[in-house]
Amino acid sequence: MSLRPVIVGGGSAGMAAAIELAHHGVPSVLFDEASRPGGVVYRGPLRAGVDLGYLGARYSKALNTLHKEFAACAGHIDLRLNSRVVGGDEQCLMVLDGEERLHQIDYSQLVLSAGCHERNVPFPGWTLPGVLLLGGLQLQIKSGVVKPLGSTVIAGTGPLLPLVACQLHAAGAKVVGVYEACAFGKIAKESLALLNKPQLFLDGLSMLGYMKLNGIPMYYGWGVVEARGEGELAEVVVAPYDNNWQPDHSRAQREPAQTLAVGYGFIPRTQLSQQLGLEHGFSDDGYLRAKSNVWQQSSQQHIHLAGDMGGIRGGEAAMLTGRIAAVSILLQREVLNAEQAIELREQYLGQLAAIKRFRAGVERYTQRGTRQIELPQADTVICRCEHVTRADIDLALEQGVEDMAGLKMRTRVSMGDCQGRMCVGYCSDRLREATGRVDVGWLRPRFPVDPIPFSAFQQPGTEA
Amino acid sequence: MNRTYDVVIAGGGVIGASCAYQLSKRKNLKIALIDAKRPGNATRASAGGLWAIGESVGLGCGVIFFRMMSAQHKRQAQGAAVVVDASTPHILPQSFFDFALQSNALYPQLHRELIERHGMDFKFERTGLKYVIYDDEDQLYAEHIVAQIPHLAEQVRWLDREALRQAEPAVSHQARGALEFLCDHQVSPFRLADAYMEAARQNGVDLFHNTNVTAVLHQGSRVSGVQTAEEGTFHCQTLINAAGAWAADLSEQATGLRIPVSPVKGQIILTERMPKLLNGCITTSDCYMAQKDNGEILIGSTTEDKGFDVSNTFPEINGLVQGAIRCIPELAQINLKRTWAGLRPGSPDELPILGPVPEVSGYLNACGHFRTGILTSAITGVMIDKVLHEEPSPVDITPFLAERFHSGAVDKVQASLT
Numbered sequence: 001m002s003l004r005p006v007i008v009g010g011g012s013a014g015m016a017a018a019i020e021l022a023h024h025g026v027p028s029v030l031f032d033e034a035s036r037p038g039g040v041v042y043r044g045p046l047r048a049g050v051d052l053g054y055l056g057a058r059y060s061k062a063l064n065t066l067h068k069e070f071a072a073c074a075g076h077i078d079l080r081l082n083s084r085v086v087g088g089d090e091q092c093l094m095v096l097d098g099e100e101r102l103h104q105i106d107y108s109q110l111v112l113s114a115g116c117h118e119r120n121v122p123f124p125g126w127t128l129p130g131v132l133l134l135g136g137l138q139l140q141i142k143s144g145v146v147k148p149l150g151s152t153v154i155a156g157t158g159p160l161l162p163l164v165a166c167q168l169h170a171a172g173a174k175v176v177g178v179y180e181a182c183a184f185g186k187i188a189k190e191s192l193a194l195l196n197k198p199q200l201f202l203d204g205l206s207m208l209g210y211m212k213l214n215g216i217p218m219y220y221g222w223g224v225v226e227a228r229g230e231g232e233l234a235e236v237v238v239a240p241y242d243n244n245w246q247p248d249h250s251r252a253q254r255e256p257a258q259t260l261a262v263g264y265g266f267i268p269r270t271q272l273s274q275q276l277g278l279e280h281g282f283s284d285d286g287y288l289r290a291k292s293n294v295w296q297q298s299s300q301q302h303i304h305l306a307g308d309m310g311g312i313r314g315g316e317a318a319m320l321t322g323r324i325a326a327v328s329i330l331l332q333r334e335v336l337n338a339e340q341a342i343e344l345r346e347q348y349l350g351q352l353a354a355i356k357r358f359r360a361g362v363e364r365y366t367q368r369g370t371r372q373i374e375l376p377q378a379d380t381v382i383c384r385c386e387h388v389t390r391a392d393i394d395l396a397l398e399q400g401v402e403d404m405a406g407l408k409m410r411t412r413v414s415m416g417d418c419q420g421r422m423c424v425g426y427c428s429d430r431l432r433e434a435t436g437r438v439d440v441g442w443l444r445p446r447f448p449v450d451p452i453p454f455s456a457f458q459q460p461g462t463e464a
Numbered sequence: 465m466n467r468t469y470d471v472v473i474a475g476g477g478v479i480g481a482s483c484a485y486q487l488s489k490r491k492n493l494k495i496a497l498i499d500a501k502r503p504g505n506a507t508r509a510s511a512g513g514l515w516a517i518g519e520s521v522g523l524g525c526g527v528i529f530f531r532m533m534s535a536q537h538k539r540q541a542q543g544a545a546v547v548v549d550a551s552t553p554h555i556l557p558q559s560f561f562d563f564a565l566q567s568n569a570l571y572p573q574l575h576r577e578l579i580e581r582h583g584m585d586f587k588f589e590r591t592g593l594k595y596v597i598y599d600d601e602d603q604l605y606a607e608h609i610v611a612q613i614p615h616l617a618e619q620v621r622w623l624d625r626e627a628l629r630q631a632e633p634a635v636s637h638q639a640r641g642a643l644e645f646l647c648d649h650q651v652s653p654f655r656l657a658d659a660y661m662e663a664a665r666q667n668g669v670d671l672f673h674n675t676n677v678t679a680v681l682h683q684g685s686r687v688s689g690v691q692t693a694e695e696g697t698f699h700c701q702t703l704i705n706a707a708g709a710w711a712a713d714l715s716e717q718a719t720g721l722r723i724p725v726s727p728v729k730g731q732i733i734l735t736e737r738m739p740k741l742l743n744g745c746i747t748t749s750d751c752y753m754a755q756k757d758n759g760e761i762l763i764g765s766t767t768e769d770k771g772f773d774v775s776n777t778f779p780e781i782n783g784l785v786q787g788a789i790r791c792i793p794e795l796a797q798i799n800l801k802r803t804w805a806g807l808r809p810g811s812p813d814e815l816p817i818l819g820p821v822p823e824v825s826g827y828l829n830a831c832g833h834f835r836t837g838i839l840t841s842a843i844t845g846v847m848i849d850k851v852l853h854e855e856p857s858p859v860d861i862t863p864f865l866a867e868r869f870h871s872g873a874v875d876k877v878q879a880s881l882t
Binding site for chain 2: 087089399400405406410417419441446447448451452455457
């Protein structure tokens with residue numbers, strides 16, 4: 001077996017997999033679409049001379065440790081930055097490099113660690129300039145490129161809300177309110193589960209303390225209902241959410257703001273895993289994700305899933321699943337024998353167990369309320385690429401359209417450049433509700449996953 | 465669960481949908497349309513060309529098909545008795561011309577009708593089809609075409625280098641001219657199928673999506689219904705086989721005979737949205753191109769014998785990309801947005817298989833439309849409606865009957881192709 005293992009995605013999962021392989025003397029090829037490895041969690045500043053002190057000492061330490069360990073393995077890792085994997089099959093990948101040339105890369109084993117993307121929640125005004133996704137805003141802060149002007153409102157659910165609020169404040173931005181959709185009582189109920197990661201739990205408490213100290217109000221059981229402004233965001237309308245996230249419009253309040261960061265969770269990226277023909281299933285919250293076993297192997301043994309692609313658990317768990325995937329590859333390549341591999345795997349699984357219990361608690365309290373799908377009004381755009389409105393979708397459902405493929409043909413949702421990354425969540429929620437079925441089909445992502453120039457095709461190179 | 469209908473249509477592609485629509489217009493029948501969504505639906509992998517003359521004379525994906533066959537023959541059968549000459553156009557029989565041209569003539573009225581009565585717009589556009597000529601071989605090919613269709617002289621126009629440059633400024637200056645077919649236009653293929661389908665639903669047709677036929681029921685020599693995996697039993701007076709690339713299986717279940725329909729894979733690519741770059745549809749001997757109403761340019765299409773495989777493969781995609789850039793050099797600067805593939809329901813003589821079969825009642829074929837299902841869906845729906853009501857068909861159905869494959873005449877047709 002002369003081909004090297006290939007890793008797609010140089011975030012915490014992909015880096016950890018490459019490091020684990022390198023520690024056992026196995027060279028790998030690692031592709032990442034950014035100009036620096038680290039992924040959204042650990043990419044670090046994009047330009048020199050930026051002090052990330054405002055992100056906290058513990059974050060800086062973790063960032064440095066990972067990058068140092070990765071650098072020490074550099075001899076064994078063929079790092080290809082600015083490279084997008086735009087397609088592939090069970091034997092090779094099609095990669096667009098920084099010069100926009102297309103390459104065919106053959107592989108022996110594969111680790112898919114392309115992460116997740118944010119869940120889009122359409123509501124009136126969600127496409128106004130000034131309305132951002134929470135993770136996107138955090139990435140701007142982390143990369144040291146830009147920070148929001150004026151007042152920022154944060155709305156969503158989960159532990160990222162207070163974290164970003166604190167990071168924004170420490171970076172000098174003004175946060176006027178944080179709106180957590182889930183009621184406080186529901187979070188308190190999960191205290192025991194959350195204590196599985198005492199440090200994270202304490203971090204959470206200290207963040208809440210920091211917010212209190214600095215006058216950043218936190219509202220539990222409130223959510224966004226509308227963004228308003230002429231050409232750009234001027235005010236955010238928030239209202240109390242009930243247990244199913246049905247907003248009480250009679251108690252709605254207006255908050256002047258220039259930036260609204262919306263963070264209602266993440267969904268695994270499946271464009272590539274679907275194109276490779278792997279088996280998928282639906283997670284509890286209705287989203288598609290590739291299936292994997294205790295070795296992080298997909299339905300095809302030589303293709304592994306690591307990090308958030310196999311289920312959203314955050315950066316620390318991503319590193320552990322990346323290492324387990326690497327151990328599986330080491331076993332497949334007979335670098336380790338079964339006994340050694342299982343011992344290593346169990347060690348990583350042990351560390352993962354506490355995180356899983358912690359995440360289960362988070363998942364329970366951040367569980368999506370179903371009524372949020374009623375937020376858009378008739379003229380609210382759902383599919384941004386093709387400008388499909390809620391009224392278009394309502395009409396198609398009235399006409400008896402009952403699956404994603406049918407909805408796509410009828411309304412053009414998902415036929416744009418993003419291949420439905422933005423709208424598939426809302427559309428499948430609506431279809432599930434209209435038909436009462438769990439499986440309403442999903443979009444089949446086509447080659448290329450991202451648009452590529454025609455000129456990229458001339459004389460493609462093949463390499464192993 | 466037991467359901468009873470007058471007509472059950474198996475297949476929800478453009479042909480099944482057109483049959484459902486035409487039959488539903490009289491409002492005298494209880495109709496069900498059953499569709500199994502399988503990867504490779506040819507309707508959705510079509511360019512939506514209404515290239516009545518172009519397709520009849522073997523342009524569009526026909527020329528690509530023909531070039532491929534002839535190349536294959538040259539490779540496989542060196543010195544064999546039959547050598548196909550790629551410079552000779554592949555002209556379909558007169559019966560197909562009539563069928564295609566009559567179908568084409570239905571679209572303007574159909575377009576108005578579906579918008580006015582049902583609120584469904586399938587984006588009919590008058591574009592013409594230009595066969596772009598680069599070299600002597602292309603020129604010869606075009607001249608052969610014109611010589612074969614003297615009766616259509618009014619629908620054909622030669623463009624010299626200058627005229628082509630004015631009509632299509634984006635076409636490569638390497639091109640020395642074009643042959644244009646004035647009555648060949650375009651629609652949005654999936655909107656056409658969707659328009660027929662929604663209009664049929666508004667007319668009372670029951671639609672069963674994601675439903676698979678598992679068996680055909682009989683009473684003596686009469687087909688009396690179908691069994692489905694998801695929705696139980698459907699009893700009916702007439703079963704219409706509009707199962708596209710999967711039609712042979714259903715035919716065998718219904719009649720005991722396997723009609724010669726097999727999947728012919730076509731890969732297709734799509735650009736991002738562009739300002740208007742093409743004024744009309746274009747075909748070359750490498751590929752065809754159609755800029756759709758939203759600015760995307762569809763480029764097709766390969767012709768491959770790969771069974772039911774619908775994967776996209778790099779060498780074939782690259783072939784289309786290079787063919788497109790050769791014709792429209794500006795494309796090198798823009799983005800390819802998507803690729804996919806469909807399975808044409810191919811028949812040996814490239815003619816569809818329509819109407820009843822001997823000794824089996826309660827069964828009609830509406831399949832085998834190969835590469836012209838979008839174009840000929842309109843007339844197919846009309847003909848099936850007439851046949852079912854025992855009224856005269858606007859086009860003689862005889863050349864399209866399945867019987868032709870069981871008489872001596874067929875062997876000749878097949879011999880000329882293989």
